[in-house]
Amino acid sequence: MAFKTKKSLGQHFLTDSNIIYKIVEAIGANSDDRLIEIGPGTGALTSWLTKKYNDLHVIEVDERAIEVLKQQVPDVHIHQKDVLKVDWSEILSDKNDNFVVGNLPYYITSPILFTLLAQRSNFKEAILMMQKEVAQRLVASPSSKDYGILSVQTQLMSTPEILFDVSPNSFNPPPKVMSSVIRLTFDKPALECSDEALKKVVRTAFNQRRKKLSNALKPVLDDYRPEGYNFDQRAENWTPDIYAELSAHLEKQNHLK
Numbered sequence: 001m002a003f004k005t006k007k008s009l010g011q012h013f014l015t016d017s018n019i020i021y022k023i024v025e026a027i028g029a030n031s032d033d034r035l036i037e038i039g040p041g042t043g044a045l046t047s048w049l050t051k052k053y054n055d056l057h058v059i060e061v062d063e064r065a066i067e068v069l070k071q072q073v074p075d076v077h078i079h080q081k082d083v084l085k086v087d088w089s090e091i092l093s094d095k096n097d098n099f100v101v102g103n104l105p106y107y108i109t110s111p112i113l114f115t116l117l118a119q120r121s122n123f124k125e126a127i128l129m130m131q132k133e134v135a136q137r138l139v140a141s142p143s144s145k146d147y148g149i150l151s152v153q154t155q156l157m158s159t160p161e162i163l164f165d166v167s168p169n170s171f172n173p174p175p176k177v178m179s180s181v182i183r184l185t186f187d188k189p190a191l192e193c194s195d196e197a198l199k200k201v202v203r204t205a206f207n208q209r210r211k212k213l214s215n216a217l218k219p220v221l222d223d224y225r226p227e228g229y230n231f232d233q234r235a236e237n238w239t240p241d242i243y244a245e246l247s248a249h250l251e252k253q254n255h256l257k
Contacts, residue, residue: 014041014166022181036057084111098124103128131175131177138162155240160183165180166179198247221250226250
């Protein structure tokens with residue numbers, strides 16, 4: 001009997017073997033590294049990964065898909081969990097490097113990305129399929145229309161690179177948008193501020209992106225204006241590094257409101 005996808009879970013299963021092959025080839029892991037697949041569905045990609053990787057774990061919330069996985073790929077470690085509620089310490093390897101791969105549900109792509117960024121010290125790399133529009137935000141340059149919160153945080157915490165686009169025809173059922181596969185390489189040095197401080201500053205700035213930063217950042221700055229920053233510019237004009245520097249300065253001065 002054909003597997004009926006659930007709209008509520010954002011299920012669009014990859015069926016294009018050429019795209020699956022390109023994803024497998026893009027993964028930089030060694031055969032004994034731990035590879036964690038997010039949202040394997042019924043295992044179209046998983047079955048290929050088992051041929052190349054000896055330590056494969058998958059995170060899947062759909063019980064019906066898990067029953068199929070147990071039959072199709074019996075040697076895979078299956079974690080029946082919501083990826084946003086996962087205790088990563090239960091899945092990560094402490095012996096070898098950890099890599100992530102996944103076709104992300106569009107409706108929770110951003111929360112998954114922020115989760116992986118928060119866990120970045122535990123991963124070497126992530127190969128992720130997502131809506132093309134979101135992928136473009138991750139790599140967007142300052143002063144462009146796509147540049148925003150996701151751009152700043154992703155670029156400070158990883159090196160993002162769009163690998164290739166994927167047509168809706170590569171999925172069942174086809175989504176209404178183009179997709180892209182992106183690589184996040186977790187090679188950036190540790191921030192000099194906490195993640196919480198950075199998030200607060202960046203999100204406050206972009207919350208009113210049409211205003212000058214002197215006004216947009218007032219909730220965290222009050223009337224304080226540290227030297228060396230152009231607060232007459234708007235949120236999209238600042239590079240990620242400037243946000244990191246200001247966040248570190250404010251945290252060091254105990255000046256985060």
